Amino acid sequence: MRWDKALNLLIAIFLCLNIVLAWINYEKLVVTYQVSDDRLDTITSILKKNNIKVDAKLPRVFSPKSSIWLEPVQITSTIRDGVVSNVFGEDRSLITITKDAYDVKYGRNALVYSKQEEELKFSKERISYHHKGIENEGNALSEKEALKLAKRFVENLEMENYFQDVKIESRSESYGWDITYYEVYKGLPVFDSYIKLRVSEGGVFDAEVRCLVITDKVGQLKPLYPIDEVLFGLQELNLDQTERIVESVELGYRLDNIEGMHILAEEAVPMYKIQMRGLTTPIFVNAYTNTYEEILFISQY
Incomplete structure (x- = not known):
C-alpha cells in the first residue's frame, strides 16, 4: 500500500517536472x-x-x-527591354550594347547598355545604373526632394510587382542622399531584396536592383x-x-x-x-x- 502511494507520488512529481519543462520551452520558443x-x-x-x-x-x-x-527573380529580356526604354527612351540609335567578360558581383557576360554618360548593366538577377554626368552636381537637396527623385526613378523601373510592400530608408551622405527600398516580410525588411539609389541635386546617379521572391x-x-x-x-x-x-x-x-x-x-x-x-x-x-x-x-x- 505504501509502495503504491510512493509510486503515485513519484508519478505526480514526474508529471509536474514535465509540465514545468514544457512551460519553459514554450516560454523560450513562443512567448x-x-x-x-x-x-x-x-x-x-x-x-x-x-x-x-x-x-x-x-x-x-x-x-x-x-x-x-528566397529565390531570385530572373532578369528576362522583357524586363530588360522595359527598363532600357523607360530609362533611356524609345530611341535606341544612341545606345551601344557590350558584354562584361567578368564582374565580381554580376558574374560573366553581363549586358551593358550605354548612352552618352549613362550606363545600365544587367545580369541574371541584378540591374545597375550609373550616370557619370550628375554624380557631382551638388548635395544641397533636402531629404524630401531626394525621396521624390528616388520615387520617380523607381517608378521608371516598373518593378512594383516585386516590391509591393517596402520599407524605405534614407541616409545623408557627402554627395547627397542614399535611399534604399527593402522588400518587407511580416514587418521586417529583407536585406537582400532591394533597390539602392544614390541621389545628388541632378537626380539619381547610381542605382542597384536585386529582386528576390519570398517562397511559401x-x-x-x-x-x-x-x-x-x-x-x-x-x-x-x-x-x-x-x-x-x-x-x-x-x-x-x-x-x-x-x-x-x-x-x-x-x-x-x-x-x-x-x-x-x-x-x-x-x-x-x-x-x-x-x-x-x-x-x-x-x-x-
Whole structure:
C-alpha cells in the first residue's frame, strides 16, 4: 500500500517536472519578451567605456522568428527591354550594347547598355545604373526632394510587382542622399531584396536592383538573441576609426549563405543590421546564433 502511494507520488512529481519543462520551452520558443531599461543602460555604459557610443533607437521587444526561403527573380529580356526604354527612351540609335567578360558581383557576360554618360548593366538577377554626368552636381537637396527623385526613378523601373510592400530608408551622405527600398516580410525588411539609389541635386546617379521572391517555405520558430547580448560583441571588432558611433540597429532577414544564390531558393535567417558612422558597409549579426559576419570594414574617412 505504501509502495503504491510512493509510486503515485513519484508519478505526480514526474508529471509536474514535465509540465514545468514544457512551460519553459514554450516560454523560450513562443512567448514575446522585452529587454528592460536597466539592461539597455548597462550595455550602453559598457560600450561607452570601450569608446563605443550608441546613438540609435534600440529594439526592445523580441519574439521567436522563423527563417524564410528566397529565390531570385530572373532578369528576362522583357524586363530588360522595359527598363532600357523607360530609362533611356524609345530611341535606341544612341545606345551601344557590350558584354562584361567578368564582374565580381554580376558574374560573366553581363549586358551593358550605354548612352552618352549613362550606363545600365544587367545580369541574371541584378540591374545597375550609373550616370557619370550628375554624380557631382551638388548635395544641397533636402531629404524630401531626394525621396521624390528616388520615387520617380523607381517608378521608371516598373518593378512594383516585386516590391509591393517596402520599407524605405534614407541616409545623408557627402554627395547627397542614399535611399534604399527593402522588400518587407511580416514587418521586417529583407536585406537582400532591394533597390539602392544614390541621389545628388541632378537626380539619381547610381542605382542597384536585386529582386528576390519570398517562397511559401518557412523554417521553425526559434528564439532570438536580445539586442544587449548582440551589442556586447562590438567590443571584439577591429574598428580603426577613433569615433565609433552606432547610428542604427535594425532586425530583418538576410541570406544565411552570403556568397549569394544562383537558381535554387536559399534560406534567409533573422539578422541584426548595425550601421556605424564612418563605415560604408553595415555590420550583420545572426540573431539565432549571435554570430558576426566576417566582412571587410571600409572606412569612409
